[in-house]
Amino acid sequence: xxxxxxxxxxxxxxxxxxxxxxxxxxxxxxxxxxxxxxxxxxxxxxxxxxxxxxxxxxxxxxxxxxxxxxxxxxxxxxxxxxxxxxxxxxxxxxxxxxxxxxxxxxxxxxxxxxxxxxxxxxxxxxxxxxxxxxxxxxxxxxxxxxxxxxxxxxxxxxxxxxxxxxxxxxxxxxxxxxxxxxxxxxxxxxxxxxxxxxxxxxxxxxxxxxxxxx
DNA sequence: GGTCGGATCATCT
DNA sequence: GATGATCCGACCG
Numbered sequence: 001x002x003x004x005x006x007x008x009x010x011x012x013x014x015x016x017x018x019x020x021x022x023x024x025x026x027x028x029x030x031x032x033x034x035x036x037x038x039x040x041x042x043x044x045x046x047x048x049x050x051x052x053x054x055x056x057x058x059x060x061x062x063x064x065x066x067x068x069x070x071x072x073x074x075x076x077x078x079x080x081x082x083x084x085x086x087x088x089x090x091x092x093x094x095x096x097x098x099x100x101x102x103x104x105x106x107x108x109x110x111x112x113x114x115x116x117x118x119x120x121x122x123x124x125x126x127x128x129x130x131x132x133x134x135x136x137x138x139x140x141x142x143x144x145x146x147x148x149x150x151x152x153x154x155x156x157x158x159x160x161x162x163x164x165x166x167x168x169x170x171x172x173x174x175x176x177x178x179x180x181x182x183x184x185x186x187x188x189x190x191x192x193x194x195x196x197x198x199x200x201x202x203x204x205x206x207x208x209x210x211x212x213x214x
Numbered sequence: 215g216g217t218c219g220g221a222t223c224a225t226c227t
Numbered sequence: 228g229a230t231g232a233t234c235c236g237a238c239c240g
Binding site: 065076102104110125149151152193195213 | 232
Binding site for chain 2: 076079080084085086100101103104105
């Protein structure tokens with residue numbers, strides 16, 4: 001009996017596995033229109049594959065943050081309480097990319113999530129790479145810290161504002177089925193680097209994963 | 215090991 | 228004119 005394949009065409013066992021979950025069952029990409037915190041939790045263990053510039057870099061999501069929409073003071077969607085030229089993708093359909101420039105230097109990647117029109121999104125903060133390490137290292141200019149942190153993650157995957165609004169169900173940047181992560185392996189903590197609503201527990205990460213920042 | 219400041223710019227006030 | 232969902236190199240123990 002031939003090995004199972006996924007939509008990449010690769011045998012599943014060749015698609016790469018995160019350190020934390022080799023024995024865990026595989027799992028499809030979750031629905032993205034539900035409550036944003038639940039989506040942020042459910043994206044842990046899901047794979048993210050970039051083929052930007054024809055070079056494949058793939059990792060398993062191990063750290064996320066939920067930004068709840070126009071009513072969340074820490075969210076970019078809260079600017080003027082609704083859509084602006086920068087944040088308009090956040091108010092579009094879930095499953096698209098919201099890309100923004102951070103501190104004038106870094107690009108950061110979000111998955112638009114929650115009901116359309118509410119402005120929710122999930123910031124992808126950390127990946128455990130399973131393929132394309134050399135490409136990531138070349139883009140990063142170093143071999144350490146390949147994708148642990150939102151700016152590093154985007155740089156490793158070649159994500160820039162050219163992918164603003166891109167549908168993450170298709171190349172060159174797509175979410176793919178991944179692994180289940182048991183609740184006992186998930187830590188829930190305050191979001192990093194924000195001033196407003198800094199007490200809310202909306203950061204999710206896989207305990208002990210090398211792809212987690214801090 | 216830890217802490218600190220500079221880089222750099224789109225966006226908003 | 229100020230701010231910020233960050234990263235990195237320098238410096239200090």
